[in-house]
Amino acid sequence: MSVSTRRRRYAAVALATVAALATTTACGDDNEGGGDTGAKPEKLVVDTFGEAGYEDLVKQYEQQTGIKIELRKVAQLNEFRPRVVRSLATGKGAADVIMLEEGILNEFKLNPNNWVDLAPLVGDLSKDYLSWKYELGKAPDGRLMGVPTDVGSLGICYRTDLFKAANLPTDREQVSALWPTWDKFIETGKQYKQATGKAFVDSDTMAVNAVMFQQKGADLFFDKEDKMIADTSPAVKAAWDQAIALADAGITAKITTWSPEWNAGFKQGTFAATACPSWMLGIVESNSGPENAGKWDLAAVPGGAGNWGGSWLGVPTQSKYQTEAAKLAAFLTNTAGQVAAFKKSGPLPTNLKALEDPSFISYTNKYFSDAPTGKIFGESVQAIVPTHLGPKHQAVKENAMEPALRAYETGQLDKAKAWEQFTKDAATQGAF
Structure with a gap:
């Protein structure tokens, strides 16, 4: 066909x-x-x-x-x-x-x-x-x-008051220097968790979009002929592995993105950082409320420029x-x-x-x-290289990849079973 x-x-x-x-x-x-x-x-x-x-x-x-x-x-x-x-x-x-x-x-x-x-x-x-x-x-x-x-040029939104309580730097340049890579980001999260006993980020899925879109010009769930490649795409596997690493580090709040608990988490300080494409700033502000004005700041995203x-x-x-x-x-x-x-x-x-x-x-x-x-977001625009999104990208991401990762994060599935569920559901969600 x-x-x-x-x-x-x-x-x-x-x-x-x-x-x-x-x-x-x-x-x-x-x-x-x-x-x-x-x-x-x-x-x-x-x-x-x-x-x-x-x-x-x-x-x-x-x-x-x-x-x-x-x-x-x-x-x-x-x-x-x-x-x-x-x-x-x-x-x-x-x-x-x-x-x-x-x-x-x-x-x-x-x-x-x-x-x-x-x-x-x-x-x-x-x-x-x-x-x-x-x-x-x-x-x-x-x-x-x-x-x-x-x-959606990328950054990391973080709570300066929560970082200060964990004896971490609060200056955005110093914070950016903490995590040139995602591995360093996880190390910072472990330091935060050890100092406070609290989750560092909202969910293991917070890095999925960032990592996928940092793979410049890559095909994601579909190739350029719109054939499903979710189970073989290097970009998808890189994002999957990074999410698994976040979960394994024990630094996530295990909250479903966009859920009422996630919305409330910004205001309550349930987590200290999350991935922030430019458009997320308004959502963070709306969810956090006026009482948290001046407590948030913006640092560089680990791993370089990308577009979410x-x-x-x-x-x-x-x-x-x-x-x-x-x-x-x-x-x-x-x-x-x-x-x-x-x-x-x-x-x-x-x-x-x-x-x-x-x-x-x-x-x-x-x-x-x-x-x-x-300045922060504007300087990264020219470095953006678009990735290829198939016609059912959103359905595969939200209804196959993220649920499987949440199931692993919450202990419902082991790694092998989570990947099996993802690839099976991706085929269903991405079917023509």
Whole structure:
């Protein structure tokens, strides 16, 4: 079976399955049928997940255009994706502008007819963004499915007060020097655990994305023909082994990422450090609360530069106001929009002028002990080399790899059985 045929068959099966299972539409928007009316809408709906930093920007857009913007936020990607798929499958409920994260973008490329070609509506923006990021926003048929938002340049967020209690350095340069490698990171964790008796990091899965995406240009769960290679990928094995090493060191809190316990752990000091792509800063701040302002800081990630996450803004053909929706997407991702979003919640710009903007470069994050986050993250952007993500990357990672690692971390499975479960579930989750 050819790759294109396999993709078409998978798209049809996936969307039909979700449609059959769906009993409600996504969030109650009344968009049905689509087609640009050419009229100025009273309201546009934007769907995002996590902390995109758009709250102030949409208010500004409302003032400039007179169009009301409804911003619908979902905390977790694994809750966000089914809503989008369901709205596309049922033909109703989709927002006018939808955030498409890199882990799910390729899945939606399987049926590009669900998405407006933005190029005729926003013009040629190819010179405005990191070139590889812009190109990844295109569907196989060449249409521009999404305009770039952010990339997830890596760092480590850590609690200075907890480090101080463990007699560890608190200065970010000194902390970065503690762990040039992941092995040194684990050594630091053991020192912390010995001094405090507490967990150093949240979970053994905290390093999975960082390590995978540090394998420059690598294929992860799928090769470039979208064939499942989870059981043979060197990048996946490197990430797996690092997660196992964290668990074996006994320095994890054994908390499931994105769970209520994980959210509360930031505020309660359950762990002292976690992997932090740029977009995670807003989540850390939101979960930790104002009482922990100034207690967090940002250090370098072990092992060098990598990119965890990043998104695009797309307009579904279901929207009745495609032209106006495209204008809004362009506004949110232009130079000023990306700088403002970064300052608000941390998403790292991909707009080239935004990356050169003095207010971005000089920006310091008060919540994170005045860390020069613009400089720290901005300097690593040019070192990012994208990895290849298959159309079911997110499903394999969240529903196969991470559950197997958690089962090992909590003692439910030994190493061999955990790997066996992962590869078996990966084949299921990644099937076309």
